[in-house]
Structure formats: structure tokens, C-alpha cells
Amino acid sequence: MTVKKMRVGLVGSGYMGKAHAIAYRNAIAAFAIPQGQLHCEMLADATPELAEMKALELGFQRSTGDWKSLIHDPNIDVVDICAPNFLHKEIALAAIAAGKHVYSEKPLALNAADAREMTEAAERAGVKTLVGFNYIKNPTVQFAKQLIARGDIGEVVHFRGVFNEDYLADANLPFSWRLQKQFAGTGALNDLASHLVQLATHLVAPIVSLCADLKVVHQYRPLSSNDAKAGVGEVENDDQAHMMVRFANGAQGTLEASRIAWGRKNGLSFEITGTKGSLIFDQETLSELSLYIAEGNPQTQGFKRILVGPEHPDYQAFCVSAGHGLGFNDMKAVEIRDLFQGIVHDAPLWPDFRAATQVNIILDSVVESYEKKAWVEVEQYDVNR
Ligand SMILES: NC(=O)c1ccc[n+]([C@@H]2O[C@H](COP(=O)([O-])OP(=O)(O)OC[C@H]3O[C@@H](n4cnc5c(N)ncnc54)[C@H](O)[C@@H]3O)[C@@H](O)[C@H]2O)c1
Secondary structure, three states, rough: OOOEEEEEEEEOOHHHHHHHHHHHHHHHHHHHHHOOEEEEEEEEEEOOHHHHHHHHOOOOEEEOOHHHHHHOOOOOOEEOOOOHHHHHHHHHHHHOOOEEEEEEEOOOOOOHHHHHHHHHHHHOOOOOOOEEEEHHHHHHHHHHHHHHHOOOOEEEEEEEEEOOOOOOOOOOOOOOOHOOOHHHHOOOHHHHHHHHHHHHHHOOOEEEEEEEEOOOOOOOEEOOOOOHHOOEEEOOOOEEEEEEEEOOOEEEEEEEEEOOHHHHHOOOEEEEEOEEEEEEEHHHOOOOEEEEOOOHHHHHHEEEEEOOOOOEEEEEOOOOOOOOOOOHHHHHHHHHHHHHHHHHOOOOOOHHHHHHHHHHHHHHHHHHHHHOOOOEEEEOOOOOO
């Protein structure tokens, strides 16, 4: 089911809602999307007042304090879910039932069972889906994938991935939905390691088995930042997540994520070792890739620092000059370009709900491994890569 234009209904206008709103505008300019074919139609938030204020700020035509009315609005083609994790399933299932395409932030769901239900509903209804695993949209990461696919570093034998941030490093930061299982699911695992797992499977191969460890470091947090008498709440999900993995091609990997790693702001990095060379990437310098190819005079071998430019995928849309660098919101604009192509021009969308369900399956396996203190096999959900 395709439409001639894409009219967006955005649910949630916090951190990610704003990033999406910026990306809709940027995608129109960067990718020359024809006038009127991408329209920011309606914004829903928790209250009508908040929704009205944010719609004005972020350039949406109309607003509502009830996401259900957005879903049933005839002038919405795609429902963009930027609400907290626990709402993804309910909103997505309602949107699918109303025949809308769905673009959801990650993680798709709180667990694999919910993700499967969402995937199967979308496939039965024939609507398009896309999940916001934006790091694979970065031109630098797209180029890394090209290098691996054409064999420049040989067979991949190892993936070392880290996603560390410090947004909860201060033990006195107050309680929020992110710390409760019913609203967030797992902690650093769902929030940060979900990106890393998706990135690793995208760049290397499916993850087939793993052994994991999880830890809550700051067990209690104040319920209020300005009222000491309010007491403390017990943190229900992991601050740190570690895993050893095996990929389907035989490669090994280690993945770690932390939300309490002081000094790390967007500390997603990976090092990929192949039989002929290596790649190193760090999201905090997201327009650079280090490449080592084991050939030539050993005296002059070393890592080459490549700055992305117009010759790399999707960079030129933003800048004609090499090495000027892109930002987080530009990756989101690439994601929105993909969404537009999928919905208006029927292009395949990736990663879709099915692919995101495989991520949820891996995250569930991490919890299973941690609870059993053992290696576990990871079920494969027939994802077409
Ligand atoms: N892709 C990424 O890199 C990335 C980064 C951060 C967050 N996320 C994901 O984005 C989602 C939102 O996270 P965030 O950091 O923007 O959270 P946030 O708390 O900043 O924003 C959540 C928004 O949802 C709204 N909301 C809450 N209940 C609602 C309801 N019943 N109806 C309508 N709106 C409601 C809130 O008012 C707020 O505007 C999460 O799933 C998160 O995992 C993705």
C-alpha cells in the first residue's frame, strides 16, 4: 500500500521527537523531497497543552493530547512513535489496525513476544514498518559495511563493540520511566546495547549464541531532585550490560553497554578484525573511520584515518566538501529519507519490525543467559538481511 505523499503523525515530542522533527525538515532539504510530499501533519503528546506548544515549536500543523485520535485521523499516513518504550506496542498495534504505516523508535518492544506480535500484525495488515536504529544510517558506517562486503579486510573474525554513556552516572539523578521494568524493560541493555546488537548483526552476521552479565550499580535513586523527603525508588534494570557472542559466520564478539560511564557522551565504538585488516569507528567522531590493510611495506603500515566525503554513501546530500563532518541529526535525516522512499516509492525499509524483533530476541537471550549463568543459543527469526 503506497501513498503519493507522506503525512506524518508524531507521538511524543521529547528528546527523540524533536530529533525526528528536525530530521523531517533536513531530509526535505538534503534529499530534495518535492514540495508538499512530506508533511508534518499532527503531533500528539501526553496533554493537549504540551502537544499544542510542541506542535508550534516543531512545525506540526495540528496537535492532540490523545494519540488515539492521531491514529484515526484520515490525514495521517505514517505514525511516528517517539513515546517511552512501554507505549510502543499499544500505539503500533492501534496504528496498524487503522491501516497506518509505522515508524517506531527503538527498542521496538519491551520483550521479544511483544515485538513478534507487532511484526505479525504489521505483516498481516500489509503496512510498512521502520525502526529507529539510526547508527547504521551514518555514511561512515555505511562505508564500513561496503568495505566488509567487498572483502577489503578479509573474513571478519572479531567484533568488539562498546556503547557507553553517562546520562545516569550521577547516583543522585532522580527516578524516571527508564529505571522501571514495566516502562523501559531492561536498562542499558534495551536502551544502548540494542543499538550495538543491531549494528553488530548488520555489519558481521546473525548472533547465534551468547553469554551475558548484567548489573545494577546504583540500586536506589531519589524520587525527586528537589524534595529530599520524597524518599528513594529502587532501580529495577541494569546500569551495565556485558556479553560475549558468537556470530553465524564463526566470528567472536564482545559487546558492552553502560549508562553510568562518566565522560562518555555518545560513546558508541567498534573495532572489527578481519583476516586481512581492521576497522575502528567511534561515534563521538562520527565522520571518521580508521582502516588498516595488511599489505605493502611493513615499515609504513598503519591505520589510515579516512574522513568521509562526497564519495561515500549519502554524505553529498548534506555537504559537497569532504571532511566537514555530519551530526547525529543527519543520520536521522537519512533514516527519514528511507522512510519516505519506502512509503511513497515502495522501496524496501530496513531495519523493519521483523529485523527489530530479532534484536529483541537477542536481548531476551541476554537476560536468559544472565539468569542461567550460562551460554545460550539465540533463536533466529527468519530475517531477510
Ligand atoms: N534512536 C536513538 O538514538 C534514540 C535516542 C534516545 C531515545 N530513543 C528512544 O526514543 C523513545 C523516546 O525516548 P526519549 O528519550 O525521547 O524520551 P522523552 O522522555 O524525552 O520523551 C518522551 C515523550 O513522550 C511523551 N509521552 C509520554 N506519554 C505519552 C502519551 N501517553 N501520549 C503521548 N505522548 C506521551 C512525553 O511527554 C515526551 O514528549 C524511547 O523509546 C527511546 O528508547 C532513541
